[in-house]
Amino acid sequence: MNDVKIDKIGNIGTITLNRVDRHNSLVPSFLEDLIRSINHMSKDESISVVMMRANGKTFSTGGDVSAFYDHIDDLESYSKSVVGSLNTLIMAMIDCEKPIVTAVHGMVTGGSIGLVLASDIVLLSTKATFTPYYATVGYSPDGGWIALLKEVIGQKRLSRILMTDSTITADEALDWGMASYVVPHDDLYRKSEEIASRIAALKQGSIAKTKKLLWNKEAILSGLECEFSKFLEQIASTEGKLGMKDFLKK
DSSP: OTTEEEEEETTEEEEEEOOGGGTTOBOHHHHHHHHHHHHHHHHOTTOSEEEEEEOSSOSBOSBOHHHHHHTGGGHHHHHHHHHHHHHHHHHHHHHOSSOEEEEEOSEEEGGGHHHHHTOSEEEEETTOEEEOOHHHHTOOOOTTTTTTHHHHHOHHHHHHHHHTTOOEEHHHHHHTTSOSEEEOGGGHHHHHHHHHHHHHTSOHHHHHHHHHHHOOHHHHHHHHHHHHHHHHHHHTSHHHHHHHHHHHHO
16 A cells, blocks of 8 residues: 555554655545555554554645546546545544544645544644635535534634635644644654553553543534535535636646
């Protein structure tokens, strides 16, 4: 799996997004690799903690707009594959038997926020940012922007972010409850490894039950299904199709 790298040191497993040439943007094969990686580590009894990180300048830039446009003639089928797989990945992360510690070093856009929101511990570099881009491209929010983030930061704040297509800084994300830590850029991976090691040294049965209690799976799944439906409606619209074309021209 060239787009996804898997490593294990001691009882800590690491998943690294490595689709660097496309800014770790989300396509079906990439998402399926990530799902397999999460499920593998969830079942591996030698792993106590999963770390997630990314190579390249960005953490992940959401759905690959050019790939969507390349599938303009079978847009519904392709969209179902992408958003369906993204939702499966989010739920796989929530269902994972091990806590997930995610280190975000740079830009996150679109549905890729789901990888962050579905993590248990989130460390942000001071350079990390979150931008929806839905109203710019002409899509409808997916990846948990509504299903997960509204409960965290509040409806009015989220409305402002989505409807003005504004960027959330690392400090704002910490203040609003989206992240666990903000650390200097060069210290991000050292600090994330330190946190993962601390968790791995504790009683794992207690950690696993704590994780199960923290997530409201039924509500999240219902919210993701609603996002899925609205995404399919919007991307098939004239605005959605023309929006992709205009975005790619820019």
